[in-house]
Every structure is written in C-alpha cells, then in structure tokens.
Amino acid sequence: MERSFHREIEALQLGDGQVFHGEGILAVTKALLQSGVTYVGGYQGSPITHLLDVMVQARDYLDELGVHVEACTNESSAAAMLAASIMYPVRGAVTWKSVVGTNVASDALSNLASPGVMGGALIVVGEDYGEGASVIQERTHAFAMKSALWLMDPRPDLPTIVRMVEKSFELSEASNTPVMLELRIRACHVRGSFPTRDNVAPAISTRQLQAQPAAFSYDRLSHPPATFRHEKLKYDVRMPAARRFIVEAGLNEELPGRHADVGIIVQGGLTNTLLRALQLAGLTDEAGDPAVPVLVLNVVYPLVPEQVATFCEGKRAVLVVEEGQPDFIEQEISTHLRRAGVHATQLHGKDWLPMGGEYTAEVLLGALERLAGAYLPPASASAAAGHLARLGELRGEAAALLAEPVPARPPNFCTGCPERPVFAALKLVERDTGKLHIATDIGCHSFATFEPFSFGNSILGYGMSMASSAAVKNFTAQRPVAIMGDGGFWHNGLLSGVSSALLNQGDGVLVIMKNGYTSATGTQDTISTPAQQAKQLAEGGSATASETTIEDTLKGMGVKWIRTVHNYRVSRVRDTLREAIRSPFPGLKVVVAEGECQLERQRRLRPIRARRLKEGLRTLRTRYGIDEDTCTGDHSCIRLSGCPTLTVKPSSDPLRREPVAHVTNGCVGCGLCGEVADAAVLCPSFHKIEIVTHPSFWDRLTDRINRRIIGWLQPA
Secondary structure (H helix, E strand, C coil), rough: CCCCCHHHHHHHCCCCCCEEEHHHHHHHHHHHHHCCCEEECCCCCCCCHHHHHHHHHHHHHHHHCCCCECCCCCCCHHHHHHHHHCCCCCCECCCEEEEHHHHHHHEEEEEHCCCCCCCCCEEEECCCCCCCCCCCCCCCHHHHHHHEEEECCCCCCHHHHHHHHHHHHHHHHHHHEEEEEEECCCCCHHHEEEEECCCCCCCCCCCCCCCCCCCCCCCCCCCHHHHHHHHHHHHHHHHHHHHHHHHHHCEEEECCCCCEEEEEEEEHHHHHHHHHHHHHHCCCCCCEEEEECEEEEEEEECHHHEEEHHCCCCEEEEECCCCCCCCCHHHHHHHHHHHCCCCCCCCEECCCCCCCCCCCHHHHHHHHHHHHHHHHCCHHHHHHHHHHHHHHHHHHHHHHHHCCCCCCCCCCCCCCCCCCCHHHHHHHHHHHCCCCCECCCCHHHCCCCCCCCCCCCCCCCCCCCHHHHHCHHCCCCCCCCCEEEEHHHHHHHHHHHHHHHCCCCCCCCCEHHHHHCCCCCCCCCCCCHHHHHHHHCCCCCCCCCCCCCHHHHHHHHCCEEEEEEEECHHHHHHHHHHHHHHCCCCCCCCEEEECCCCHHHHHHEEEEEHHHHCCCCCEEEEEEECCCCCCCCCHHHHHHHHHHEEEEECCHHHHHHHHCCEEECCCCCCCCCHHHHHHHHCCCCCEEEEEECCCCHHHHHHHHHHHHHHHHHHHC
C-alpha cells in the first residue's frame, strides 16, 4: 500500500474506557469493529482509501474477531457483497469514492435497495466534492433519493462520526434498509479523539459458521412480482420506521440560540464551516455557541417532517445551508412546511448562496450578512459586514502585491514516472502521423492532459477509454489511440473496452500502462502485481498477488496483435506506437508499456540503499546531467519530457544570453531525458553520472585509469 498502518492497527484494538486519537476515517474503521461488523469490502480511492487499506493490513487481527475483509476489483463487486445482509442477520460495510464509485455500483445498489436487508448494511462514501475534489462535481444525495437509501452526513467531529456509524447499523436494521454515510475530504482527515468501547466479535462470522444456508424466500429477491411489493414497503413501512428511529435516537442535533425568531438548517458535514462563519460574523457567544438556533442534519435523507416543522414554527426566517445542486433539501423542507401549514416562515437558501461550488466560511459569511441584515438587530448585522469588508481589503492588498495572477501549478507526473516516456514517444509519433485522437482514462496517465503533452480528447470513466473511442475510429482517417492503466484494465477496461472491441471486430489501438499497481489511488495491488514486489509490500505477506499477466489474458480473449515494450526505451516505444497506428492488421492492436511505478521503486530501493550505506557496502546511484558548453539552448528536451528535474539556468558563459538546460539534484536516474534526446535526435549534451559510495578496489583502479587516459587525450 501507499503507507504502513502499524500504529493505526494497534489503535483498532483499544478497549472499553481507552481513548482513540487519530483521523476521521480511522475513527470510522474503529466504529465498524465496535458495531460487530461481519464483513468489510470496498474499492480503494481518496478520500476514504485509509478505511480499506487499514482493514487489509489488519487482516491478522480481524481474523481473530472473525471479520472477513475483501479488496474488490471495482465498486460494483463491493456493493454486491451486501447481498449477504439480505438473507442473513449479519452486519456488513463497503466503501468507495464519491458518485463515480456509486455510478459503477448502481446496478447492485438498486437491486439491494428493492428487497431491503435483514442485517445492517452500511455504505461509506467519500463525498469528493468542492475545489479539492478530483472527480466530477455531483452529489450522492440524488442516488439516495432515487433508490430510497438513507443518507447520513455526520458532523465532522470524531465522537459524532463514531456514533453515526454505530447508529447507521441500528437504523438499517430498524427500517430494513441499507444506509449510506457520506464523508467529505475534510471530515475524513479531521483529527480528534473519542472514548472507545470493546470490539464486538460478530455472532455469525468466519469463526462462527452457519450450519445451513438461509431458507429460500422469493420475496427477498429483486424480481417481479416481488418488486411491486418492495416499492410499497419502501415508503409505507421502511421510511416511517426510519423516521421514528431518527427521532427516538436523536440522530439530528439542535443547537439553541438567543435569536429564537430566526434559524439555520445545515447539512451535518458543513457544521464546522458554519460555526466558523458564525464566529466571524459575531454571531457566537464567548463559548463559541451560536446566537442563532441551528438544526444539524446528521441524516439528510429522509428528513422528518415533524422535526423540520417544529424547528421552523414561530420563526420569521430560516436559512438552509445545502452544498451543491440541485437543492434537494431546501425543496423538501419547503414541501414539508407547506403541508404542515407553516406559511409564515420565510425560507432562504440558494437565493443567498451559490448553486454550485464548495461552501467555505467566506461563502457562508455572505449569506449570514444578509440574514443578519434582514432579520437581526443592526448590531449583529454590522459585524458580518465589517468582516466581509476587511476580507475585500485583504484581497485587494494581495492583488497589489502580486501585481499579476499567480502562475498555475497543475498536477504532474512524479519524477521518473514510467508513463512520461510513453507520452514523449507519442509526441514524436505525431510528428510523422499528424494529430491523433487520444482517448484518455482515469489514472496517473491523465496528467498527460497538461503541458507539455496536452493529450486527451475525452475522460469518461475508469477503464472506459477504449469504449469511448469506439465510434470515433469509424469516421477518422487516423486510428484513435486509447490509453488506460493496468488498474483501469482490471477495473473495467477488459470488459467494456477489449471485449467490446473484439465482439464488434473493432480496429483501434490500445496502450496499457503496466506499472504493477493501481497507482492513482495509492499503489494498491492488482491481480497482475508482480508476486515478488507484492511480498515486499505486503505486511507479513497478507496482500494477495499472482503471476497472472495482462498479456496472457489478452491472448486468452483472442487479441492477435500484442506488443510489450519497456517504457524508458523511448525510441522502441515510438517505433511500436507508429507500427500499431500504421499496421495493415485490421483488428485490435494492444501495446503494453511496462515500467514499475517510480514511487514504489523508490520505496523499495531507498531502504536497501540506506542499509548498504550504513553497513559500508558499495552503493551505486545513477543520475544525469547536461554539458553546459554543448547545450544549444533549444530546450526541445524539456518540451518533449516535462520532467520536473529538467529545467533551465543562466549560462556561465557571459557571451551567451539564452539560458541552458539543467538537471537538478531531484533526478532519480530514470534516463528519460537522455532517451528522449536520442530518440528525437536532439543533441549530445546529456551525460550519465554514476555516483559510487564506498567504492571497491576495482572502482578505484578503473577511476585512476580513466583519469589517466582522459589526461592524455586532453591538451593541457
């Protein structure tokens, strides 16, 4: 995995009366064990990746409890695991990232929501929304409403998060409905503490086996005519039961305030931001408690009509703080108030707040200023207005100091990334073929959409690049090129791309970046992760791996044209790509570009190098440099590779005005710069440097001979 979780695993074993310190997502992990969960599954991905990574690395301890953990190949297979809770009284939890994961899991989730569950079923979703997000800007709320899955949005406070996880299982069992719990990025990584309880070994588990499978019941299947009854049960039985439990368990919180004639209803996940904005607006007391009553919705779906009506009754105005669009919560509150006959309360929300985008304290402060100006005493309104004015002044001062906009800093490939040379080779191919249609994919290789490559005509989903070029290849003169990683290949690309192309006898080019891991989400193992590396990465050999290769799978599927190339051999990659694009072969052509993820390579080599240095053993480190006298200052090498360590510096020659190329000390010795220079026939200014620490006798002898010969060849 990306990091070791030894300390976190120890924290999972804390018992009754002890105190847990850590991040929000790790608190969720502990809460699952305290809830007696029987099985946990999921697909890795930020911002909830730690939950699954910790569980995988803690398999030895979880085995003692009888808890089964499964790292799934995609979100759909994770969601399907929850079928265990349909027929058995077992608690299960699965996890994935945001709406992109929920979309993949949608088929299984819809069929799960229809019959409902017997045991508690929890789906932990990383709500990757806002400026820090890495995915499309959509919300999980829509899916919860569509399928009648209850949606938790806990206040970013560790005791609250833990309580909501535990209560989610109870809510699920009380209403026979799966529950989704969404956690924003900041909630996942908020730090805090909470008193722990003993972990609960499940009654049915890997150590307490069922003697017989569950009895057959057609009513528990999502199949007509049972589905017609399921629809009635969802809204006539399960939703009322859920609403009763929400009230009886006190899942939503009401914070009192002295200005009782106004109020604020907020999604639980935005509570901390709202409290900060209230503080800036001068609408809190000395203890930090709000001056305006606040209803915190730790459960955002379903809402409890009576609870909403009671909170709004007698208030002149209520502000609904709901991040993102559409305004589901605001519309539902408006409907509940109309049906309850609460007409005097003025409802504000998206009329004062932006429809899209992340709600920061500054954004909320603008809405609070309008609330205070319209409904609170003048003194309350002036504090918010004054702070907003000061923020405007600070922005003006910052703009004056900067003089011009700060340069953009888009994400980029890691230094030495094996995917960079493939795109450098592709740029060289375009010199001969002209511009190509490049169907890109989710993963590290999507960084090629930025300079200096600017490759990519579409990104439609993980492992879907090949499928997204299916129509394009029929009306373009040049064959389109689809790019995907080995993670995307196993996640979805094998079926949606390769299988579909073979079925339709499609003619296209697929480039698979085979770096050995699902790198973009934390370098988790895949089915094709090399066994030896997996053993080194897995804690105690717990990670699974096999010798299954992508090439063998493609051959078994019926792909006839396959080429495997080493990424760093740029000229070889260039020639292979050109061959694939121009080949007379009419079917699918696959280029497997193989090169180990540089992050994993460095994690593997650094401890070895450090140990050898400590023991005084010979240690070799390779890096590259540029001969300043030979460099022409053309800088095509930079435009073709974009390596962060390949930059420019002023020439030491006073007669030269143009800067020369330069390799910084961050070089990891991958050799790409020299390979690109050679493949592009640029210049001979690159040279390879081998730094030997604790040299051997032969190293010293060779060095002396080399110096002597060079001295003879060079004039004094």
